[in-house]
Each structure stands twice: as C-alpha cells, then as structure tokens.
Amino acid sequence: MKPKVFIDGEAGTTGLQIAARLKARDDLELLSIDEVKRKDANARGAIMKKADAVILCLPDDAARLAVSLVENPNTVIIDASTAHRTSPGWVYGFPEMDKGQRAAIAASSRISNPGxxxxxxxxxxxxxxxxxxxxxxxxxxxxxxxxxxxxxxxxxxxxxxxxxxxxxxxxxxxxxxxxxxxxxxxxxxxxxxxxxxxxxxxxxxxxxxxxxxxxxxxxxxxxxxxxxxxxxxxxxxxxxxxxxxxxxxxxxxxxxxxxxxxxxxxxxxxxxxxxxxxxxxxxxLGKGASGAAVQNLNIALGLDEGAGLEG
The missing domain is CATH 3.30.360.10 (Dihydrodipicolinate Reductase; domain 2)
Structure with missing residues (x-):
C-alpha cells in the first residue's frame, strides 16, 4: 500500500511547490482537502487520521495547532514553519548536517524543516x-x-x-x-x-x-x-x-x-x-524549503531519498 501524504497549507508558496514535486510520483498517495474546508479543524483532523505523513506549510501558531490535530503519535509530521526548529522532541531535518542525522530523521515522527x-x-x-x-x-x-x-x-x-x-x-x-x-x-x-x-x-x-x-x-x-x-x-x-x-x-x-x-x-x-x-x-524554495521537506519525507517513509528531486 502506498504511503498517504497530506499537505496542510497546500495553497501557500511552499505547499504548492511540495505538491508539484509529489503529484507526479507513483509511490505516494497525495490526500487533498476541499478548498472551502481547508481552515476547518475538524475536516483537517479527519484527513490527518488517514495520512501516514503530514507536511505543515503554515504560520507558526497555526502549525502548533495543527500538531494537536494529529492523534496518532506514529504519524510523521514535517513542519516547514519555524515553530519547532529548536524544540525538544523534534528532529532537525537537515540530513547532511551530521553523520547520524539521517538515522534520527528516519526514526522520528516529528521533523522540523530547516530555514x-x-x-x-x-x-x-x-x-x-x-x-x-x-x-x-x-x-x-x-x-x-x-x-x-x-x-x-x-x-x-x-x-x-x-x-x-x-x-x-x-x-x-x-x-x-x-x-x-x-x-x-x-x-x-x-x-x-x-x-x-x-x-x-x-x-x-x-x-x-x-x-x-x-x-x-x-x-x-x-x-x-x-x-x-x-x-x-x-x-x-x-x-x-x-x-x-x-x-x-x-x-x-x-x-x-x-x-x-x-x-x-x-x-x-x-x-x-x-x-x-x-x-x-x-x-x-528548493533545498531551502519544499525540496528539503520532500527529502525529509522520503527518508522518514523509507523511500528513495532523491525521489521527486532534482540534484
């Protein structure tokens, strides 16, 4: 079964770029929300229950709220905001930063995308x-x-x-x-x-x-x-x-x-x-945002790290 991915904030600059990188792939299933419900917490929470991974492309406060909507602790969350980049319990999503960083990303369900x-x-x-x-x-x-x-x-x-x-x-x-x-x-x-x-x-x-x-x-x-x-x-x-x-x-x-x-x-x-x-x-918008998010998603889901990315 293909991993299911939901982009919360797909209409934003980073979200659009991530979606474009994922839509062409056949190894993932991209979940979408009705445009009129994209700010509805209940609707978003319902989709997050179905997702194996959620990518947050939201302002900081909205990202913190979105994390609270994810009920399954095993659901991978990749936060592209600045909300969790120095927070305990969140792995910093820069795979090349340290020899053990990829393993840490792969083992975590809470990943903060770097600025x-x-x-x-x-x-x-x-x-x-x-x-x-x-x-x-x-x-x-x-x-x-x-x-x-x-x-x-x-x-x-x-x-x-x-x-x-x-x-x-x-x-x-x-x-x-x-x-x-x-x-x-x-x-x-x-x-x-x-x-x-x-x-x-x-x-x-x-x-x-x-x-x-x-x-x-x-x-x-x-x-x-x-x-x-x-x-x-x-x-x-x-x-x-x-x-x-x-x-x-x-x-x-x-x-x-x-x-x-x-x-x-x-x-x-x-x-x-x-x-x-x-x-x-x-x-x-590449390694500085959406590309990094896709790279982290690939690592977290055990997929080819370069899938959907141009070197």
Whole structure:
C-alpha cells in the first residue's frame, strides 16, 4: 500500500511547490482537502487520521495547532514553519548536517524543516566548529540575500505587482529575527550570529555569506584547510556540492539563481589565507524549503531519498 501524504497549507508558496514535486510520483498517495474546508479543524483532523505523513506549510501558531490535530503519535509530521526548529522532541531535518542525522530523521515522527538561511549558514559553519578550526564562541556574521518568494504571497505580490520600486533592500535590522536561534543551536555556537538579510528583485534563489578573518582565529587556519574540512564533511552527498578551490578562484561573479528548481546546495570558499568568504548558494524554495521537506519525507517513509528531486 502506498504511503498517504497530506499537505496542510497546500495553497501557500511552499505547499504548492511540495505538491508539484509529489503529484507526479507513483509511490505516494497525495490526500487533498476541499478548498472551502481547508481552515476547518475538524475536516483537517479527519484527513490527518488517514495520512501516514503530514507536511505543515503554515504560520507558526497555526502549525502548533495543527500538531494537536494529529492523534496518532506514529504519524510523521514535517513542519516547514519555524515553530519547532529548536524544540525538544523534534528532529532537525537537515540530513547532511551530521553523520547520524539521517538515522534520527528516519526514526522520528516529528521533523522540523530547516530555514532557508540557516541551511546555508549551518552547512558552512558547523563542520568548522566541530573540527575546532573556528571556536564555538567566535563572533560570526551572516550576510545574505534571497529572492522575494521567501516572503510568501504578500511579498510576491508587492514585487510582481510593482507595489514597491525597491530592487534590493535590507530587513531585520533590529536583530530580532527567528533564524539566529536556529543557527546558534544547530551550528553549535555559544552565541547567536549577527544576521544581516536582504531581499532582491528576483523570485527564487539565495546566497548566504560568512566572512572569516583567518589571521585572527586562534589556529590561524589556511583557506585550504577550511575547504578540506567542508569537502570531507559532505563527501558522497547527493545534494551538497563543495566547489573546488580552483573552480571558485576563476569566477568573477556568483549569481543567486544558479541552483533554482533544484535541491542542490553549493558551498564555496573564496578569498585568501588571510581573509575568506564562505558562501552557500541554494534555491530558497528548493533545498531551502519544499525540496528539503520532500527529502525529509522520503527518508522518514523509507523511500528513495532523491525521489521527486532534482540534484
């Protein structure tokens, strides 16, 4: 019998992307709810009883409520909101983060999908913290830009309907964004990084940068050592590519949209042995949201991890 999957919040940006990835598959049965009942808790709860897995594409408070509607503790819940990313009892859905992470995802029925910015930051920083190349209490800065689809339907309308003439703008200036606690916990930091996000006039794609002044670090690591650690960490991974130093060194620019429509996460180490720019590029709606949810679903249900995904 095929596993039954219900997307709660299918009409949203992430939900639509997940549904598109699942509808073409013949190894799953996708459950749907009548449009007029999509906010009816009783109707949603009834469908969840039939589902082997529920993917939540909802605001935080609505996601917490939805979890309470799932009566069977064995029903897999994958929450794409920020509601449970640092919560006890929830497994962080970044399979490549640690050697044991896939097994933890496969064994859990409560999986929190990572944020798009944290995915790139954690992928770059965690291996360097774990290896000791960067101290866990080192002050880190995250410079990042995402396509406007990351803001959901209101921001999509704002840019596509020319409600704003901004081509690039910064936000979260008050350092109260939801992502830093997630970054701190899963990267293994002693304090939260300084988060400096921005949005540009392009729909999908993103770049996350972490600058490192190598000469100031206690171990004074060379750029090649950082790259070697990242390469060793992600060796053999299907969706994470550590770009060779030589390939990166001949690049003059790097656009934010190069991984669009894929589940690929590219990592770069630019710069010199004195100053390095760690860079991650991904699709904010792919590995940063819907692609990650599908990858976690596949692992949790014991299916081919890459089913429905483009590398």
């Amino acid at each position: 798009c910015y944290p995915t790139g930051f954690i992928a770059l920083v965690r291996p360097l913290i774990v290896s000791g190349l960067v101290p866990h209490d080192w002050p880190l800065t995250v410079n990042a830009v995402s396509g406007y689809s990351g803001g959901g339907k209101p921001m999509i309308a704002e840019f596509e309907e020319r409600q704003t003439e901004d081509n690039y703008r910064i936000y979260a200036m008050g350092q109260t964004h939801k992502h830093p606690p997630e970054m701190k916990k899963h990267a293994g930091l002693a304090q939260m990084p300084l988060f400096m996000p921005a949005v540009g006039r392009f729909a999908q794609g993103m770049i996350i940068e972490v600058p490192l002044t190598l000469w100031a670090l206690p171990k004074k690591p060379k750029r090649a050592a950082l790259h070697a650690q990242l390469k060793a960490t992600y060796a053999g991974e299907r969706f994470v590519k550590v770009v060779p130093l030589g390939e990166g060194d001949v690049m003059k620019t790097l656009g934010a949209e190069g991984c669009n429509e894929t589940n690929r996460l590219e990592l770069y180490v630019f710069g010199t042995d004195e100053q390095a720019r760690l860079v991650a590029r991904l699709d904010n």
